[in-house]
Amino acid sequence: GAVVSQHPSRVICKSGTSVKIECRSLDFQATTMFWYRQFPKQSLMLMATSNEGSKATYEQGVEKDKFLINHASLTLSTLTVTSAHPEDSSFYICSARSLAGVETQYFGPGTRLLVL
Amino acid sequence: AQKITQTQPGMFVQEKEAVTLDCTYDTSDPSYGLFWYKQPSSGEMIFLIYQGSYDQQNATEGRYSLNFQKARKSANLVISASQLGDSAMYFCAIKGSARQLTFGSGTQLTVLP
Numbered sequence: 001g002a003v004v005s006q007h008p009s010r011v012i013c014k015s016g017t018s019v020k021i022e023c024r025s026l027d028f029q030a031t032t033m034f035w036y037r038q039f040p041k042q043s044l045m046l047m048a049t050s051n052e053g054s055k056a057t058y059e060q061g062v063e064k065d066k067f068l069i070n071h072a073s074l075t076l077s078t079l080t081v082t083s084a085h086p087e088d089s090s091f092y093i094c095s096a097r098s099l100a101g102v103e104t105q106y107f108g109p110g111t112r113l114l115v116l
Numbered sequence: 117a118q119k120i121t122q123t124q125p126g127m128f129v130q131e132k133e134a135v136t137l138d139c140t141y142d143t144s145d146p147s148y149g150l151f152w153y154k155q156p157s158s159g160e161m162i163f164l165i166y167q168g169s170y171d172q173q174n175a176t177e178g179r180y181s182l183n184f185q186k187a188r189k190s191a192n193l194v195i196s197a198s199q200l201g202d203s204a205m206y207f208c209a210i211k212g213s214a215r216q217l218t219f220g221s222g223t224q225l226t227v228l229p
């Protein structure tokens with residue numbers, strides 16, 4: 001099946017710093033990527049939809065100035081958590097949509113962010 | 117708007133037995149897809165099975181089958197011959213005209229030896 005990678009897999013940072021998370025589709029082109037956030041023992045909540053070459057679409061309640069998304073190519077989307085605070089600590093998962101088959105979304109392995 | 121309801125926060129099953137994980141949905145879209153994903157403790161989301169709203173037959177993928185009852189708006193996942201490696205969180209999800217997945221709250225499955 002299609003492969004999506006995320007980097008880094010785990011990051012610890014100080015409060016006030018910015019963290020960039022990369023999401024890559026390794027063997028297919030993804031015009032659309034999705035960014036999710038998951039708190040412990042909870043479901044995945046969609047944060048934003050990232051479209052190649054255009055501005056991301058953010059879900060209600062998600063601050064676009066805090067969570068900067070860039071989808072510069074058909075295989076790469078980045079999420080930057082700006083001025084991170086402890087409440088931003090979470091599991092961030094990206095997903096890339098493949099147009100093959102039944103338009104399945106393939107998920108990256110996730111990034112665990114801990115803000116001290 | 118779309119909604120997925122998973123009413124079983126946790127389930128236990130004996131190894132080698134079958135288990136059914138419940139999922140009901142609500143959507144105003146005439147055409148939609150239903151998905152099941154498995155999330156082990158490592159966090160990765162693993163696609164298991166898909167059912168289209170117009171598919172006549174219930175989907176099957178190896179030991180996974182989807183019991184789709186459109187009139188009841190349910191899409192239960194059946195895992196046959198449970199294995200210890202099946203212990204994980206299971207999420208039901210729906211995708212409609214907005215082409216984005218909406219997930220349920222998940223069911224934590226534990227397979228007992």
